[in-house]
Amino acid sequence: MADTAITDDFCLAPLRGVTVRAFRNLHALWFQPPDRAVAPFIPTFAGAKVRPVLLKDIDPGLGQAVPVVPQVIGKDAGQLRTLLHAFKDMGYRCADLNAGCPYPFVTKKGRGAGLMRDADAFARLLETGCEEMPGGFSVKVRLGMDTPDLLARRLGLINAFPLREVTVHARTARQMYGGTVLLDAFAEALALCRHPVVYNGDMRTRQDYLRLKARFPGVTHWMIGRGVAIDPFLIGRIRRGDAPAREAARLKGFLDDYVAANTEELYGPASVLGRMKELWGYLHRSLCQGERVWRSVRVCRTVDEYRRVVEGVFAAFPGFAGDEELCGIGS
Numbered sequence: 001m002a003d004t005a006i007t008d009d010f011c012l013a014p015l016r017g018v019t020v021r022a023f024r025n026l027h028a029l030w031f032q033p034p035d036r037a038v039a040p041f042i043p044t045f046a047g048a049k050v051r052p053v054l055l056k057d058i059d060p061g062l063g064q065a066v067p068v069v070p071q072v073i074g075k076d077a078g079q080l081r082t083l084l085h086a087f088k089d090m091g092y093r094c095a096d097l098n099a100g101c102p103y104p105f106v107t108k109k110g111r112g113a114g115l116m117r118d119a120d121a122f123a124r125l126l127e128t129g130c131e132e133m134p135g136g137f138s139v140k141v142r143l144g145m146d147t148p149d150l151l152a153r154r155l156g157l158i159n160a161f162p163l164r165e166v167t168v169h170a171r172t173a174r175q176m177y178g179g180t181v182l183l184d185a186f187a188e189a190l191a192l193c194r195h196p197v198v199y200n201g202d203m204r205t206r207q208d209y210l211r212l213k214a215r216f217p218g219v220t221h222w223m224i225g226r227g228v229a230i231d232p233f234l235i236g237r238i239r240r241g242d243a244p245a246r247e248a249a250r251l252k253g254f255l256d257d258y259v260a261a262n263t264e265e266l267y268g269p270a271s272v273l274g275r276m277k278e279l280w281g282y283l284h285r286s287l288c289q290g291e292r293v294w295r296s297v298r299v300c301r302t303v304d305e306y307r308r309v310v311e312g313v314f315a316a317f318p319g320f321a322g323d324e325e326l327c328g329i330g331s
């Protein structure tokens, strides 16, 4: 397998605050892009009028270098319909439902992974989505809330709707984003699901992909989030067994463009700095002496200081960390 071209489909995961429009577009410009991306969730709301700011991240008029599927989070079918109409008005034919967000303040309201507990609300949302989206509706789920058996019990319901695909983050909500992915429970859900299944969780290296592919040869669609934020070269490195060189200059070019795009787009330097630190919280792990680099970026208080620190990092570039250091990173 190491020498054959990999033709599977790779989707960039939604990471709120990280895989935003500027990231998606600039990542596609500087690195091998994913086949598509699911955008970070947009919450449903009461009322008929959608505030344009809610939709800015997915506005195709602002540029879209990879195909994007918008994602919603909510629990009310009427509110979902309002948002899906807005997506359709923007030209989208597909949308995705977040039934995996693990934060208790979300799940307690029956949203995100909390939807999986409420079969009736879940069914109403799936029905509405399938009715509304001409190109197909999809859902992103976890294996369960506290234990990894809820998804298997919900698959009867999920199978009853004509979904385009089901993305499974192979963890429970209680695990949040840490601990090991639960591959036995994923295997069970995969066997029961009649829709195309997208695997998601902890893919950091080509070896991770090859191991997962060997275990689940029927899975052809993979979603990667933090792996790409840690190592923006990852999709190219997975696809091409010859492990194309990671180039510091390319990473620097991307980072310079990203800070410039955020400066243009966000209100105020604190937001720009916050956005850059959000990314560096992942990115530093792909560098040698990553902790040292992260400490110097984390303490920056102005965008100018940030720029100087990053210039310094690349002027004396510490090198890229080896794959063994990236393997099996949890949160």
Ligand SMILES: Cc1cc2nc3c(=O)[nH]c(=O)nc-3n(C[C@H](O)[C@H](O)[C@H](O)COP(=O)(O)O)c2cc1C
Binding pocket: 013, 014, 015, 016, 017, 018, 039, 040, 041, 071, 098, 100, 101, 140, 169, 177, 200, 201, 202, 203, 223, 224, 225, 226, 227
């Ligand atoms: C900071 C952060 C933000 C996230 N935002 C979203 C989101 O908006 N929608 C969603 O479905 N999942 C969201 N997730 C979950 C990821 O899409 C993904 O399922 C999870 O990170 C596991 O995949 P990975 O190991 O490839 O990152 C988020 C995760 C993180 C860490």
